[in-house]
Amino acid sequence: MRSVVAAAAFFGSAGAFNSRGALRGSLLARRSASTLRGGGVQLADGHYEYLVIGAGSGGIASARRAAQYGAKVAVVERARLGGTCVNVGCVPKKLFFTAGVHMEAMHTAKGYGLDVGTPPKFDWEGFKARRDAYIANLNGIYLRNMQNSKVEFVEGYASFVDAKTVEVTGHGRFTADNILIAAGGKPIHPPVPGGELAKTSDDFFDLEHQPRTAVVVGAGYVAVELAFIMHELGTDTTLVCRGEKVLRHGFDPMVQDVLNSEMERQGISMRRKTELGSIKLAEDGTYEVTFKDGSMLTGIDVVLYAAGRRPILTGMCLENAGVELSDRGFITVDEYERTNVPGIHALGDVTTTGYELAPVAIAAGRRLSDRLYGGEPRARLEYDRIPTVVFSHPPIGTVGLTEPDALEQYGEASVKVYKSSFKPMHYAMCEPDLKLPMAMKLVCVG
Structure with missing residues (x-):
C-alpha cells in the first residue's frame, strides 16, 4: 500500500x-x-x-x-x-464554537459527578x-x-x-x-423578493442580541457552522438546503451521512430539497419566510443566508x-x-x-x-490534499480524496477503504442522548 x-x-x-x-x-x-x-x-x-x-x-x-x-x-x-x-470569519466563529463547546461540557458534566446547578444561559451581549x-x-x-x-x-x-x-x-x-x-x-444576499432582509455571515457577527428563532439557508460549511453555533447556544434553528444533504461538495459520503443524521438528532430542524422563495417583515418585527414549494415559516427573528460569496x-x-x-x-x-x-x-x-x-x-x-x-523561482503552493476543518458538533477534519473521487481516479481494484465508528470514551459516563459520534475513514491506494 x-x-x-x-x-x-x-x-x-x-x-x-x-x-x-x-x-x-x-x-x-x-x-x-x-x-x-x-x-x-x-x-x-x-x-x-x-x-x-x-x-x-x-x-x-x-x-x-x-x-x-x-x-x-x-x-x-x-x-x-x-x-x-x-473580523468576520475564522476568529469570531471559533470563539462562538468554543462557547458551544463549553455549553456542551456543562451538559455532560453531570455524568462525571459534577453539579453545575441551574441550566446554563448564554450571555450574548457580554x-x-x-x-x-x-x-x-x-x-x-x-x-x-x-x-x-x-x-x-x-x-x-x-x-x-x-x-x-x-x-x-x-x-x-x-x-x-x-x-x-x-x-x-x-x-451575497439571496436573489429573492425581500432578500435584502436576510443577514449574511458577515452580518451575523454584528447581531446585538441572541435570536430566539433562526432560519439558516445553505448547505456548505459556513451554513452548517452557523446553524450549530446558534443551536448549541439555545436558538431554535432551522437549516434549509436545496439538496438531500449538507456538505455535498468536497466531503466524503460518510461525513455527509453522519453529520446530517447528527444535526437532526440534536434538534436542528432540517428542511431538505427546499428553496427560499421570499422574506417579508411582519408587523411584530419578525420575519415570514416563504419557500418555493409554498410552505412558510413565521415568527423568525433572523434569516441567515450562507449560500454564496x-x-x-x-x-x-x-x-x-x-x-x-x-x-x-x-x-x-x-x-x-x-x-x-x-x-x-x-x-x-x-x-x-x-x-x-x-x-x-x-x-x-x-x-x-x-x-x-527570495531566490526560489519554482516556489508555489501545492493545492492537492489541503486539510479542511468544519467547526460543527462534532467537528469534522478531512484531507485528500473522497472515496468516490479515489475510485474514479484510481479504479476499484487499486483502492482500499478502512472505516471505524464508535462512541468516544469522553462520553463514557454521559446519558446516551449526550454522546456525540466518532467516525473515521482512510481511503488508500495500493
Whole structure:
C-alpha cells in the first residue's frame, strides 16, 4: 500500500495549519515603516517593488515575507486589518464554537459527578463585547506586525490606472514592479423578493442580541457552522438546503451521512430539497419566510443566508490593467498565482483556485514572495490534499480524496477503504442522548 490519499474524522479539537520556511536573502528592510491614513499625503517616492491590495491573512503574509527579503513593500486596505478571517470569519466563529463547546461540557458534566446547578444561559451581549475587544486587539497586532516588518500601510480604496499604477483614495498614485491582488471576498444576499432582509455571515457577527428563532439557508460549511453555533447556544434553528444533504461538495459520503443524521438528532430542524422563495417583515418585527414549494415559516427573528460569496473587485478597475476574469467574476490565475498580466498576481478569495481558507492564502502568499524576492523561482503552493476543518458538533477534519473521487481516479481494484465508528470514551459516563459520534475513514491506494 503505497499511499494514503484521503482521511476523514469526526470529534476532537480542530486546528489550522501554517507553512514555515527558512528565509533566505536580506532580512533587513530598507526604510522605516509608516502608516498613511485616509486623506494623508503621498510619499515623495510613490514607487514600490511590491504593492499588495488587501490586508487580509494572505496579503499581509506575502507583504511581510517580501519585506523580510528586503523589498520595498506597501499594503493598501480600506477596512479593518486581518480580512475575513480575523473580523468576520475564522476568529469570531471559533470563539462562538468554543462557547458551544463549553455549553456542551456543562451538559455532560453531570455524568462525571459534577453539579453545575441551574441550566446554563448564554450571555450574548457580554460575549459580543469581549469578542469585539479581542478582535480589535488583533487588528492592532496586525498593524504592529507590518510596522515591525517595515511594510508601509496605506488606508484607502485601490483602483488600477494601468498594469503598473494604482490610485488610492486620498493618497494619489503609486507604481510598483509587482502587484498582488488579495482583496478577499464577501457573502451575497439571496436573489429573492425581500432578500435584502436576510443577514449574511458577515452580518451575523454584528447581531446585538441572541435570536430566539433562526432560519439558516445553505448547505456548505459556513451554513452548517452557523446553524450549530446558534443551536448549541439555545436558538431554535432551522437549516434549509436545496439538496438531500449538507456538505455535498468536497466531503466524503460518510461525513455527509453522519453529520446530517447528527444535526437532526440534536434538534436542528432540517428542511431538505427546499428553496427560499421570499422574506417579508411582519408587523411584530419578525420575519415570514416563504419557500418555493409554498410552505412558510413565521415568527423568525433572523434569516441567515450562507449560500454564496463573491470576490471584492468592484471599483478596482481591473479592465484598466487588462486582468482577465472567469465567467463567475473571479480572477483567473495559474499555479504560480499569476494573472494573464505580467507583474500582477492574485491569491485567496478573489481567485479561481477555489480555496477560501486563510491558512491556504497565507501559505500561497509566502511562497509567492519566496519566488519573487527570495531566490526560489519554482516556489508555489501545492493545492492537492489541503486539510479542511468544519467547526460543527462534532467537528469534522478531512484531507485528500473522497472515496468516490479515489475510485474514479484510481479504479476499484487499486483502492482500499478502512472505516471505524464508535462512541468516544469522553462520553463514557454521559446519558446516551449526550454522546456525540466518532467516525473515521482512510481511503488508500495500493
